[in-house]
Amino acid sequence: MGSLPHRTPDLPTPSTPAGRDGLAALLARPGQAVIALDFDGTLAEIVPDPEQARAHPDAVPALAALAPKVASVAVVTGRPAGVAVRYGGFAGVPGLEHLVVLGHYGAERWDAVSGTVHAPDPHPGVAAVRAELPGFLDELGVWHGMWIEEKGRAVAVHTRRAADPAAAFEALRTPLAHLAARHGLIVEPGRLVLELRPPGMDKGVALAAYVRSVGATSVLYAGDDLGDLPAFAAVEKLRSEGLHGLLVCSGSSEVAELSERADVVVDGPSGVVGLLASLAAAAGT
Numbered sequence: 221m222g223s224l225p226h227r228t229p230d231l232p233t234p235s236t237p238a239g240r241d242g243l244a245a246l247l248a249r250p251g252q253a254v255i256a257l258d259f260d261g262t263l264a265e266i267v268p269d270p271e272q273a274r275a276h277p278d279a280v281p282a283l284a285a286l287a288p289k290v291a292s293v294a295v296v297t298g299r300p301a302g303v304a305v306r307y308g309g310f311a312g313v314p315g316l317e318h319l320v321v322l323g324h325y326g327a328e329r330w331d332a333v334s335g336t337v338h339a340p341d342p343h344p345g346v347a348a349v350r351a352e353l354p355g356f357l358d359e360l361g362v363w364h365g366m367w368i369e370e371k372g373r374a375v376a377v378h379t380r381r382a383a384d385p386a387a388a389f390e391a392l393r394t395p396l397a398h399l400a401a402r403h404g405l406i407v408e409p410g411r412l413v414l415e416l417r418p419p420g421m422d423k424g425v426a427l428a429a430y431v432r433s434v435g436a437t438s439v440l441y442a443g444d445d446l447g448d449l450p451a452f453a454a455v456e457k458l459r460s461e462g463l464h465g466l467l468v469c470s471g472s473s474e475v476a477e478l479s480e481r482a483d484v485v486v487d488g489p490s491g492v493v494g495l496l497a498s499l500a501a502a503a504g505t
Contacts, residue, residue, distance in 0.1 A: 230498040232484050234466065238459055239483020242466035245438040246290075250503040252437040253290045255496070256427055256451070259297040259304050261444035262470040262492055266411060268380050270369050275308040276489040278497070284315030286500035292434050295321045296423050298408070298415060298447055300372040301330040301337045311335060324373045325417070325447075326426020342373050343418040345403030350375045352399065360395060362388055374417035376410075385412045410445045411474045424450030431458060440499075442468035442492050445475055452481050468495065 234240045246253045257263055264273045287293045293316070297304045301323025305311055310319055310332065321330040328339040350368075353375065357366055365382035368375065377396065382388035389412050397407045400416045408415040408422075423443075431439050439458065441451050455465035469482035470492050479485050486495055 230494065231502055232486070232495070234483035236483045239466050242438060242440070242459075242464045242483065245464035246440060246466060246499070247502055249437060250289045251291055252435075254292050254294060254431050254434055254436040254439045255286060255290050255499075256294045256296050256430070256439060256441045257492070258423075258443035258445070258448050258451075258470070259295055259299060259308065261411065261489070262442050262448075263295070263308060263489055265489055266444075268378075269367070270376075270378065270413075273307055275310075276493050278493045279489070280309050280313055280316070282493045282496035282500065283310075283319070284313055286496050286503065287315050287317075287319060289500065289503040291436050292430075293319050294427075294430055295319070296326065296427055296430075296441075296451060297321065297323055298325055298371070298374065298410075298417070298423075299323055301328040301339070303372075305330055320430070322426045322430060324371070325421045325423055326429070327373055327418075327421050339373070343404065345400075345405045345418065346373060346375060346416070348403045349399060349405060349416050353377070356395075356399060360392070362391060369413075371415070371417075374415050376413050376415040378413045380412045389414065408447050410447055415447075422450040423448060424452075424454035427451045428454040428458060431463070436463070438464040438466070440466040440468060442470060442486075442495075443478060444470035444488075446477065448478060449481075452478065468492065 263275045263279045267273050301321045304321050317332050319332045330337045367378040379385045379388040396414050400407045405416045406419045441455050452467050459465045467482045469478040469485045470488050471485045
């Protein structure tokens, strides 16, 4: 394994050999690298009301500095692509002309070049679940403190506002799984949120397909939640096929699974933004 080229003091040292190889490859050939990032908890802080989530104030400047130096920057999120674009402030930013947002776990795609969202027809089970959820939660006696988030092609139930968020989360897992199954959906657990969405697509599928379409030789993926585990697994599989990868965890005490598999752990969105800025500086030297 070679030493890291263009290294700056601000760049962390990955904890694994594969991670060190991934960072070395990214810095040696940034024009062949994909930088892929989750949104909530990674570029934006987790907030009690998901509609109030916004990208870290330094996220767009860091991305704009890094994007022209790499093959592509992709935001991979469970949110609708258009919502992530608005909450991120990604549209019309110099330097982000080739940013791509893969929304709804890759079912939707927005690109800055066209400024449009491409997506298939929504799954009918989502509308059925959306209509049924309020009464369903009421019957369970857990409506108080719950927050239903409309996500277009999915619907999510947040427990962060409940008196005991963790207990409410666990109490809802099985009933919501049964509700989802009745309508042909699956449940995606996250940080005090349970999302009901169509099967067949996840961040790993979306990320692997995108990396291959770009023809990248290295990929960095940063995430913070259980929904990012498929993307981590996709990077690990790409590594087994000869592509270099770097796994970054936006650190959280709520999700240990990611930090245990990551090559680099940073301190939440501010740490992710700092890493992006350091990569931009290192790739330009």
